[in-house]
Amino acid sequence: MTNEPEGPANRTPTLTDVAKLAGVSVATASKAINGRGEVRATTRVRVLEAAELLSFAPNALARGLLSGRTGTVGLLTSDLEGRFSIPILMGVEDAFGAGQVSVFLCDARGDAIREKHHVQALLSRRVDGLIVVGSRTDPRPPLAGNIPVPVVYVYDPSADPADISLTVDNVGGGRLAVEHLLACGRRNIAHITGDAVYRAARDRAEGAAATLAAAGLTMVGDRPYFGSWDEAWGRAAARMVVERHPEVDGIFCGSDQIARGVLETLRDLGRDVPGTTSVIGFDNWEAIAAHSRPRLTSIDMNLKHLGSVAGQRLFAAIGGAVPTSEQFPGRLVMRESSLPLG
């Protein structure tokens, strides 16, 4: 003796159970529940009550089998470890979370074999579309095999220009950064950044150089200081730059971590920031940028927004639209490391 509602014991209730309880056919129950077809109001109510009573949840598999649409999407990342995937993933979640589509998360770990496996599994599950998130901006080979659903590449573009790729404008990001330093009255600007094998490093440097050139200026040291993306390089490079070029009054760093190292060294050397030297980072990584001394001005590439646009674009593509590739600008986030001279 329990208080459970009637019905076949221990079985997930089906439409048939609901129909039986409401005393109608499954066809009618289906129409009532979906608000489709002309169903008498009192009948609808009866069905709805029965469904409620049984905690009926329509089987999405059966629906998907019938309609060919699963309301399901695959999100393929290449590394969850890296920070870039996470905000993008959040944005995608955002775009879909409110609606009716659920997201399969797969991490290929940068391994092509594993990626193929995941794609296979996703296609077996009949996802309506795929979002491929990379963590580098160097173009990647498109998904192998014949993919019968729309695919949107995010951050890391597909090497095939016919694919839909949503990317970040790193050249523009470099421009933004240098424009800001110029606006702060800086004229002797150095660029300390990551390894030049990364296209992101090269693009940002290119944007920076072009902007300086347009202002009739050149980089301090005449070239970017390529190194690695971490604080240690930021510290070492900053020391070198200041020693060789004491006139430096602005430093554009390729990442917030580098910038953090730069700030530490400037502090060690007793150079006032932003007074003597303004510093700007890249990524706007809250945990790093918002807690340094002084807090770090940075370029934010709006990754969450990028992810949410990817979700919308994929949704549109599933609906038959033909979205095009697009590059998105970053934005300047001002903090105290770059205040203009008072």
Next chain:
Amino acid sequence: MTNEPEGPANRTPTLTDVAKLAGVSVATASKAINGRGEVRATTRVRVLEAAELLSFAPNALARGLLSGRTGTVGLLTSDLEGRFSIPILMGVEDAFGAGQVSVFLCDARGDAIREKHHVQALLSRRVDGLIVVGSRTDPRPPLAGNIPVPVVYVYDPSADPADISLTVDNVGGGRLAVEHLLACGRRNIAHITGDAVYRAARDRAEGAAATLAAAGLTMVGDRPYFGSWDEAWGRAAARMVVERHPEVDGIFCGSDQIARGVLETLRDLGRDVPGTTSVIGFDNWEAIAAHSRPRLTSIDMNLKHLGSVAGQRLFAAIGGAVPTSEQFPGRLVMRESSLPLG
């Protein structure tokens, strides 16, 4: 005229297509593809070749409808923003990624309504089980409603002791940290940590206090310095501690970010670390702990492992096992902020 293999144009191939092409019944095709039943070897080969030719991928929805198993699991997080969910999520991905189960990712944003929606959607999709990941260690209300599949709570335990919760031993973590400082020969140990409304803060402090007591010692300042989880608090608290208790020779910080702030202040004050004062953090957040000066010793709560265990436990529960709740220990990760006196 194309080179496409024969078959109904532009339609995802079905078992019927494969069977037709191989000249057998769907029943036989099914058996051949699944390696089930006695199928003549040459027949099997013929079927497999046909499947290959058509790039046939079995429809998992149809299979799920039949078997009642979808090979699908829901992962419910409460905030992707926070760092804690990510490694857990990676661990879960790990546990399932290799096998045949796919993971639905849902972020409830700490909103109960949204959580209910997501659970509803997941149950409609007939997931075989659910993993609920929290970002705080204070027990949370169990999932509302009648959940017909196994549920494993991770990091944040369910308030219902009958549920399966996999948690982290923060009391033990506090103990580990202080034991290490004691092992380094420290006797005047302070504890600077986050807000006491967090159970994690209270638990770590409790473990620290107990360990000190067992050694006949008491915390510098006679109580933990509760504050907030960030660097600013670390800086401020360290200054206060050093001023009031210059004899302090070890500082256990409730997070790596706090520790980072502590290190900065000690540096400003000219206190040698680890010589004069040893410092240990908590979380082993690589980006923070591995790039400070000196690099930070920390307690790692093995979150990725926790996630992977959660995956395995859920898998077992789906198979009919009855896993029990469990608490997992952290581990000490030595770096240079706590070297023993030479």
Next chain:
DNA sequence: CTGAAAGCGCTTACAG
């Protein structure tokens, strides 16, 4: 307004 029937793509007894 309501219901019987067919069918989505597959698997599983059950005959042959």
Next chain:
DNA sequence: CTGAAAGCGCTTACAG
């Protein structure tokens, strides 16, 4: 060893 048939849970014409 192979295949015809039933059925998983639902929706959609089509009759009544």
